[in-house]
Amino acid sequence: MSEQPLSSDLKPIPGAPLWLLAELTYRCPLQCAYCSNPLDFAAQQEELSTEEWFDVLRQARAMGAVQLGFSGGEPLVRKDLEALVAEARRLGFYTNLITSGLGLDEARIGALREAGLDHIQISLQAADAEVAAAVAGSPKAHAKKLTMARAVKAAGYPMVLNVVLHRHNIDQIDDIIALCAELGADAVELANCQLYGWAQLNRAGLLPSREQLEAAEATTQRWRERLAAKGQDMRLLFVIPDYYATRPKACMGGWGSIFMTVAPDGAVLPCHSARILPMSFPTVREQPLQAIWYQSDAFNRYRGEDWMPSPCRDCDERHKDFGGCRCQAYMLTGNADATDPVCDLSPDHHLIEAAREEAANDQREVHELTLRNVRESRVFCRE
């Protein structure tokens, strides 16, 4: 009855992918400065068609995938979302829509319900409209999100609210949790932003201080006690930024272990960030998913522990964190095979300390961060 033990033997026989993240599009009406999409997303043009997505869903389900996230970009931009949900549900997936809430209205909530959608996760940027507008580059989004969260709840969906935390909104956490409680969330992910993609670009302007982080965690704990005392069942999940950890996260439960992402153009990735790595990933237009998952060089590259460098190779914790995150190792050291520098046993851990130092000296206001949009992205397409 417990979570599946994530084994990491010397010569692993990979299990089935249990999770499929379907990134339907990189198009999005918002411009969040911490977006995890690739910096050069504007270079991606041709999205998979409805039929191609149907085929991906059928293949993944046949392999054993059962949790499905529709994500992006903003998945509601796709007019065929309802059709994709209906097919996914028919196949037996548990279907999660991961959305900004923009593009949703009551008619669409009803149509998605009809199609069999199981769950809607809405993201909030802040407790107040002003900070939300600055970080997402949209003045009206906040009010619209609140209206849609109420409509989602009224339609009887379980609702997870996701709030990406950073130095410009983390001090509002008390108000943020109060807002989520008022909206009737079943769970709230208070996730300090993961420093990939656009968040990595804006890293020094996003990373909170240790004092901010500790205060926010304490507030969250007080809320847990208050909710329990009131008998209100709203789970609060607080995720600290990697840069304040001393051991790396078990990224994706291990490379190619339980999770796969299919990007808008059909590239199959072990996580949604992996296309930054200096390696190539096959697409569903070229090969069957089964072959990509079990046989491709990309998915086998960091399975098991043969690839591990020192100090991971001899570390007792290598089965727990799998050497951490390959993208983080690559972004920080230029070497995707390195131990994740988050680990304080890594010879590169000083890079994390330097990044914290850099952030402490960054004076940028929230409106001075680089927003994620096509114009900014074209700069990276040319590089």
Place this chain on the structure above:
Amino acid sequence: MNSTRVYRLRPGWRLQWEEAQQRHVLLYPEGMVQLNESAGAILTLLDGERDVTALIDELQRRFPQPPREEMTADVEEFLQDAANQGWIRHE
């Protein structure tokens, strides 16, 4: 435990048999509980109508070996635990 209590799965959660995993799983927003055989057997029978007594009657019909007293204790312990974890609810 009140033996007339009627449990059901938490709204929006789904129990299903997974052929690839050869077990029942409980699916919820962005997560999954992988169930062992007895947990799967108990949760499958929570239809929102059977109370705890009827549930144990049905389990006894399907699995006659364990003595009723023993099964009752095990099932009640499981239901309490599942309720504490938020998997199931009662009116």
